[in-house]
Amino acid sequence: RKEVEQDPGPFNVPEGATVAFNCTYSNSASQSFFWYRQDCRKEPKLLMSVYSSGNEDGRFTAQLNRASQYISLLIRDSKLSDSATYLCVVTPTGKLIFGQGTTLQVKP
Amino acid sequence: EAQVTQNPRYLITVTGKKLTVTCSQNMNHEYMSWYRQDPGLGLRQIYYSMNVEVTDKGDVPEGYKVSRKEKRNFPLILESPSPNQTSLYFCASSLGGQTGTDNEQFFGPGTRLTVL
Numbered sequence: 559r560k561e562v563e564q565d566p567g568p569f570n571v572p573e574g575a576t577v578a579f580n581c582t583y584s585n586s587a588s589q590s591f592f593w594y595r596q597d598c599r600k601e602p603k604l605l606m607s608v609y610s611s612g613n614e615d616g617r618f619t620a621q622l623n624r625a626s627q628y629i630s631l632l633i634r635d636s637k638l639s640d641s642a643t644y645l646c647v648v649t650p651t652g653k654l655i656f657g658q659g660t661t662l663q664v665k666p
Numbered sequence: 667e668a669q670v671t672q673n674p675r676y677l678i679t680v681t682g683k684k685l686t687v688t689c690s691q692n693m694n695h696e697y698m699s700w701y702r703q704d705p706g707l708g709l710r711q712i713y714y715s716m717n718v719e720v721t722d723k724g725d726v727p728e729g730y731k732v733s734r735k736e737k738r739n740f741p742l743i744l745e746s747p748s749p750n751q752t753s754l755y756f757c758a759s760s761l762g763g764q765t766g767t768d769n770e771q772f773f774g775p776g777t778r779l780t781v782l
Contacts, residue, residue: 562708594771601756601773602709645708653724654771656701658708 559584564646564657572665575636579660581646582628591622591629592647596659602645605631636664668693672757672774679747680782687742687777689757695772697760698740699724700732702753703776709756715740747781754778 564581571577591608606613608620608629619632629648633640641664646657670691679685691698699714701724711724715734729751731743740759744751757774 566706590769599754599776601775602771603773604770653711653714656709658706 560657561585561650561655562646562648562657564660566658566660568661568663570663570665571636573636573638575664576632576634577636577662578630578632579644579646579662580628580630581648581657581660582626583646583648583650583655584627585648585650586624586627588648588650590649591620592654593618593620593629593631594645594647594656596643596645598642602656605644633662636662638664638666640664668772670757670759670772670774672755672777674777675775676778678780678782681748682746685744685747685779687744687755687757687779689740689742689774690738691740691757691759691772692738693759693761693772694737695759695761696737697762697769698734699758699771700730700740700742701756701758702726702751703756704753712742712755747779749781752779752781 562583593605594602595605596602608622612621617634621630643659643661645659673688696717700712701709703709710726713732715721755777758771760769760771
């Protein structure tokens with residue numbers, strides 16, 4: 559079993575839709591969690607950290623469920639510019655472990 | 667402008683010909699690392715460095731070497747490249763490590779390497 563698993567997608571949604579991604583992790587000792595965004599053939603960039611109590615940044619909401627060992631990312635009112643690959647990152651052993659990413663395509 | 671730079675951005679080479687990919691950051695970050703990204707496998711860490719002269723293996727270090735003689739530079743060396751090292755490589759840096767909510771990783775633009 560992979561340490562971090564994501565549905566690779568692609569998720570094809572119309573503009574204005576709400577979309578959610580989940581990411582499961584296997585090591586319950588993981589302490590820090592992040593979502594990174596990666597545009598095609600470019601470097602990953604931090605989208606948001608994930609706090610235990612959940613956190614929101616504009617149209618983006620991140621949640622952590624330690625009991626079920628998953629984190630989620632919710633995007634409301636999708637824009638064309640949200641089209642990208644979203645990487646889930648966890649830290650089970652003091653190192654960053656990246657998921658393979660979930661690809662989102664927002665269509666007009 | 668705060669950034670991580672990598673060179674070259676694209677490289678096609680042949681098996682066995684030694685090469686170096688340079689990485690430099692201007693943010694005075696202590697921590698630097700190298701990743702490779704392959705379809706279906708995500709980003710995998712090759713080597714990392716917590717500070718000058720301090721380096722350690724990541725998850726896939728075989729076939730690679732690194733050095734950290736200066737804080738700003740962290741070159742990746744392939745002594746004898748092989749076709750299975752064809753990949754997209756990213757250098758990254760952060761203030762103080764890998765974990766911690768505030769330790770944002772800043773990535774370079776990537777180096778696309780093809781080994782024939």
